[in-house]
Amino acid sequence: MSAPSVTQWYRDLLMGARFAFTGGREGWVRAVLTAVGVGLGVAMLLLTAAIPNVLATRDDREDARDDIGLNYHEENVGRKASDKTVVVANTDTNYHDKAVRGRLMEAEGPRAPRPPGVAKLPAPGEMVVSPALQELLTSDEGKLLKERLPYRVIGTIGEPGLIGSQELAYIAGADGLAARIDGTLVGRIDHFGAGTTDQSDGEELDPVLMLLILVVLVVLLMPVAVFVAAAVRFGGERRDRRLAALRLVGADGRMTRRIAAGEALAGAILGLVFGTVFFLIGREIAGSIELFDISVFPSYLNPSPVLAGVIAAAVPASAVLVTLFALRGVVIEPLGVVRAAKPARRRLWWRLLLPLAGVGLLYPMMGQGSEGGRFNEYMVVGGVVLLLFGVTALLPWAVEAFVARLGAGSVSWQLAVRRLQLSSGTAARMVNGIAVAVAGAIALQMLFAASDAQYTEPTGQNVKRAQMQVSVPPGTDVTPMAKKLQESKGVRKAVAISVGWVGDRAREPEVSSEVAVGDCASLREIAKLPSCHEGDVFVNQFVEYDRDQFKLGKSGRTIFFEPSYDGSPRSAEIKWTLPGEVKKAYEHKDSLRQYTSGLLATPSALPAGAAKTLQGSVYLRIDKSVPHVSDEVRNTAAEADRLSWVSVWTATERTEEFGAIRVGLFVGASCVLLLIGASLLISQLEQLRERKKLLSALVAFGTRRRTLTLSVLWQTAIPIALGLVLATTVGLVLGTVLLKMTDIPVTVDWARVLGMTGIGAGVVLLVTALSLPPLLRLMRPEGLRTE
Template sequence: MTLLDRKETLVRPPEPPSRTASWLRDLGLGIRFAAGGGREGWIRTLLTAVGVGLGVALLLLAASVPHMLDERSARDHARSETKISESPDAQAKKSDSTVLRIEASTEYHDRTITGFLMRADGSHPVIPPGIDSLPAGGEMAVSPALGKLLDAPGNELLRERLPYKVTGTIADAGLRSPGELWFYAGSDTLTQATGGHRIAGYGKPGPADPLPPLLIVLIIIICVVLLAPVAIFIATAVRFGGDRRDRRLAALRLVGTDIRMTRRIAAGEALFGSVLGLLIGLAVFLTGRQFIGYVEVWDVSAFPADLAPDTRLCVLIALAVPLTAVLVTLVAMRSVVIEPLGVVRNSRSRKRRLWWRLLLPVAGLAVFGLTGKVQEYGPVNPYPVAGGAVLVLVGLALLLPWLVEAGVGRLRGGPVPWQLAARRLQLSSGAASRAVSGVTVAVAGAVALQMLFAAMNDDFNKITGQDPSRAQFYAASEIVRGDAALHSIKEFRATKGVTQVIGTVEAYATKPGKYSEDEIQPTTSFTVGDCATLREIARITSCRNGDTFVAHPTDKGQADWVDQTARKGKVLEFDAYGAGKPLHWTLPADSRTVAARTDPYGEERSGILVTPGAIDARGLPGAQTISQIRIDEDVPDAAEYVRNTAARIDPGMRLVTLNSVERDRQYASIQTGLQVGATAILLLIGASMLVSQLEQLRERKRLLSVLVAFGTRRATLGWSVLWQTAIPVVISIAVAVAGGLALGATLCWMVGKSVSGWWLFLPMAGAGAALILLVTLLSLPALWRMMRPDGLRSE
């Protein structure tokens, strides 16, 4: 046998590892570097984790909002009266379980206190959620927040207004939020004659009223505006400490790693920081949730149990944040050339280009144009609305780095702090633009939203016709027994701080006779008041006690109706509604005809006007007391004294604060939500800028020490830090204002409204300036510490 005949066993070379295995290996190596990179590595990782954690905590909070709103709505429906019919006046039949109640809500120092007086009809009354039994007469159950308010010193006027003994506390099941002021009080004197309304149960059935299409568009834009800066902030946080990271990667290139492997290792470091940020964000959210009940922003608070994010959204956040960190790092590494002996940043071949950055905002505006106008009563497709807004805002954030680079590249000369700031920005404009990109998105979105709110204002805020300059309060009571009507007017006039009371007793007079079911009995209003009062509701030149008048309204149709009833020298009838015989009274033949005048409440009081000397108002059946009260606003707590008088006269008295404009409740709640969200986003942006500023100062620690060692004054470096923050912010605000105005005008066109305010960006610009000063002041202590000579020491 020869060697040629010997059968050789061929050994195959090992197969190259798969792409997935190499990716996992390199990502794992980056995680090891981030976790075991010593003090410097951990500082950078913690900066990234804290930044990502703040964003994740806010995302979890946003994901909890739908559940929180559902829970608040469910508790609100559970304590609402069960409807007997669609008629608002429908009452349940008296039984062993029915309850008489009347609303006794009030206000105290601009805070609304909601409450009910209640009286059981039998031994087994229905009980509202949150309490175990109905309070007895003279007792009440209060919410924890109202209990604290009553016990607080200096609130004697409120304790005087609610003179009931507190015997119980309303549990969470009976409250919408922990800060709600709510009470249930027992009454032994409440009857239907005094305004009591009989109910048979609690739990309002059916879904809530649907939102109008305009408000749906508004909510979509608000969600985009509030969440887009959070996403950009997270993308910015994963790039903290980029300079030191790139120097470490250059060392890896020296020992043989290629470009792709180096980028994957960098992505692994970012992945570790983002995962750690997820854990920090979850910890911050869970910890902060326990204290959320003690926080009240714009009169909005929540129970800790309500802040439960949707599981699907949690999974999406858990997947999106690490993926974003990896993608952002890989994209960022494309603009950095890492060589074995150093790092070359922003090479000429990777110069920022403008054309593709303009495509996104233009595409967003085009999406709005293709979607068309929103129909007032038609359905709204949320996806193009949200997609168009996202494209515009993200496009503005991508446009900012090019503008900052182009702007700072032309800066020349000036004082030493200005030159230091300009040179630093020219060397690293990307880091500066990243730090303020959240400002751009937030300000642009806020400007667009303010324009949209202003354009919709007239649709959801109506002119009431009320005149707060003539009277600030309107009070109505159905208790007109004996001289109660005149007595209540005297009580209001004697109240501290009251300067005038337009007090009347009002009833309805009819033309007597028999009428078929198809005929309508002529009816008109009958008002009793002194001469000063009648002059406020009619154009009367001369008046004495005992005079009578017939007031004609401006509407001719209503004037004819008044003439059919108010026949001079003829008998009028006042119906007692089955409580006794009707009262008859003759309208004097010498009654003068006058023109009606709009009262402070905005109503035109036409009909029959008489002075107290012409009729005894105490005997009018079916009458009610109306008081329109003017106060001296310079008297402290004048409004509270008025409310105390109203509660003393009749706990169920309807006391209304007069306003010239009435705001839609759904619109107002959305605006409140925007204010709460905008406050949180503003705090997040401030934290983002501060963390970024501290990270940049840490990167330049040795450079600052060298400048101080050569005699540079600390004030010079402090001013340079201010200019380094101010210049990018000014450019970002300019971009945000331009983009926000364009987006706002497009949204106004989309909802069919005209732009009513082009200068609404000024408050946002002021907020940007305030952020500059705040971040600079907070970073100065760290700056002083880093300018010590021992910063030159190296190991």
């Protein structure tokens, strides 16, 4: 038999598309269900295709509004005032654990630059705010923050000045900032926009982190692909019975398959339209929500044209290929479809080849770790895809093999088992997506949990001795701040310590060391003192970090505060002659500060002007039972000094890149979870629709609705249980292989593994519960009516 020509293909595909839209109510329902299922997947794929633009746009917005920042910019210190300069102070803060970007600005002339999104710089006592912050300040929830920002709101910051729709940000007018320029938190600028290149821009990402990114992308996209493939097969049994009628009028087997592919193609193209609409709706909704402190503007979500084109071509092509593949074992004859008989047993051997091939691709990279260079991206993606795809191949065999051995039970059980025995493939397809998602989630959880220690470092902060720290700008007396904080609500104790540097010479010192200044009670928080009175100076005997203090800390020696170095502006160079007795201080095993070395001094022992060279901090012990105690502290600190900054102590912290990948995973997983739920619900409704006449007939013959409802629940529970068992197995295998690749000891947190499995089961149970009302409506005698 000769191969069909392009014209024949075109004619048959067009006929199938016509059947999809002109087959009456039945055809339309099936086409719409297919389109909705495919559309949800397409919307998710378009969202993924928009991620590069989201990241690039956020970076561009951040660069465009860059000002003094937190990095030292020498030009921002030495720049002279003019009619086109503005002094900017960084006043970032936090409220209820959410970041608030804050800036104080003082224009020095009519041509002073304006930050993006701001039409006019606010005058002293005024501020412009982001829309999200304005909404918060006008609500009861923002009461404490409103006290911290005693400015009159005169406008909002436009989209060009924000990196997300839910970002909390304000710009307030101020005066007197020029006197406090230090180049770190306060500086003078003549334009907004990144002026220096981040040194980290050229650094390559750690190989293990790159592996995490690749696996995250595959794990998040695989369920989407599985759902799209399942959606194009909605209504397959009824479609095949319609195709049998075509055999009666002369169509051959190949022609019927091409017509079936045309039906699927029509549904997929309609799905592209639905997906585009869903994406546009979702894009607008995305502008009003925030996930894990990440928000975007709708304009950010513009898919790459190339990726969008790939999606537009790949989805219809996949629909045709999936349909032809599904019909490979179906014999459509003029008198019916052979599928109605007992299907041939599925073979296991080729299904095992998929995960084995996946392991084979990943095996050469085992033991590579971070030191072995970058992992081969193609082998990683291919190996993970094959392992996860193995779940979809093994699950139909597992369901068939399991239900074939099931026997006697209640009526509902027997109805469910018989249905599964006749159509195990349909049942498996419904849970394939959730099984793939759970398998990938378990593998990722193992990889993240094991890698966490590698990318988590101790901060050195003794959270038992202090829980918060308030720092004041250099040269500011910290004592008034400490007194105010001691009276703040929820503060048990405030310890004030200032730190500076001393050297043996005023210029280019050969020996230098730190000096910590505080009253006797404060110094005893960081070192053991034999005795202490105002005017005393100590040299610390703890030499693990520093030995230079022994050369400097000699009785009667002259040293210099804030010595100068070549290539840097001339500093204070204040002379300090040590007293006749320099006492010894000893290591404090439970010190408030991690690194306590050098000299210790009480305030009256310092020479005139030395206090201006010190950086002061107040260490706080707080009562965490007091509601919003951290915000109470921030309010007190802001009232005492608008340029102070507050930090909450933690024992450990994750690297920024690792934390960003975790956040990306959580955001993506949340979107995929919504897709899974919606797609499962559509799939369940389609299954019930196909069985409408059978359910109505059983009710007409006296079967109780309760029995039929339980049978539907059993039909869902059995495949999902098998799917979760298989997913757990494959997930553990994939997780173990990934850990071997990263050269990290294999550990399994069974509580989290069971948690991932439980989430998958919970989604299916929720979807099943939502499908019960339609099920009850389908059990009416009217369901027997036919057109």
